[in-house]
Amino acid sequence: MKFSIGEKIGFLYEKGGGTILRFDDQKRAIVLDETGFERPFLETEIVRIHGTEYNMDGYSKLLNDDETHSEAKFSVRKEQLDGNKKATDMWEIDLHIESLLDSHRGLTNTEILMRQMTEFRSFFKRAQEKHIQKIVVIHGVGEGVLKNEIRMFLAKKDNVEFYDASYMEYGKGATEVRMYVSKNHYNR
Numbered sequence: 001m002k003f004s005i006g007e008k009i010g011f012l013y014e015k016g017g018g019t020i021l022r023f024d025d026q027k028r029a030i031v032l033d034e035t036g037f038e039r040p041f042l043e044t045e046i047v048r049i050h051g052t053e054y055n056m057d058g059y060s061k062l063l064n065d066d067e068t069h070s071e072a073k074f075s076v077r078k079e080q081l082d083g084n085k086k087a088t089d090m091w092e093i094d095l096h097i098e099s100l101l102d103s104h105r106g107l108t109n110t111e112i113l114m115r116q117m118t119e120f121r122s123f124f125k126r127a128q129e130k131h132i133q134k135i136v137v138i139h140g141v142g143e144g145v146l147k148n149e150i151r152m153f154l155a156k157k158d159n160v161e162f163y164d165a166s167y168m169e170y171g172k173g174a175t176e177v178r179m180y181v182s183k184n185h186y187n188r
Contacts, residue, residue, distance in 0.1 A: 003029055009046040015142065017049060089130075093123045094138040095146060109145075116146055121153070124177075133179055136165050140173040150175060 003009065003020055009031065010017035018033040028040040095116045097104045104112055120137060127135050139146045154162045154177060165174035 003043060008049040010049050012045050012047050089132055090134045091127050091132050092136040095120060096140055113146060117149055120150055131181060135177045136174055138170060138174045
């Protein structure tokens with residue numbers, strides 16, 4: 001990937017971005033970050049910014065209504081819920097794009113977000129179908145766009161409660177979801 005002087009970039013492994021000022025002898029990009037400091041980065045540590053306007057309003061309906069089914073990898077753990085003596089399954093999914101795709105090179109932020117939401121919706125639907133009572137969604141910290149989209153989706157669901165997952169176990173980048181079986185479920 002070839003970057004140019006004056007190009008706006010984002011940091012791949014941390015929040016923020018800046019503008020490329022020059023390149024040094026070791027082919028590192030010297031970036032003027034958002035706080036006014038010059039910092040060196042390898043080309044593998046930065047990403048091209050495709051636009052400065054990030055408005056998901058037009059995509060939210062598509063992101064939250066699509067019911068496509070995918071085969072995202074997730075883990076299952078046994079956990080005791082609410083003092084029950086019997087351990088039940090707790091499902092966990094990591095939505096970091098690196099966990100979902102072998103390569104996300106060339107994808108825009110919007111395309112990445114749409115892929116993550118597709119995986120989340122499919123995961124959520126499977127958990128509901130299997131009557132899983134607790135899921136944990138690892139979305140990362142970043143700018144909070146994925147977290148907000150996930151929580152907007154969950155807010156529209158009945159018999160669902162969600163909140164930040166355990167900080168000790170996941171840091172700031174995960175949401176815990178509790179799903180309750182409605183009383184009408186047994187009266188079918």
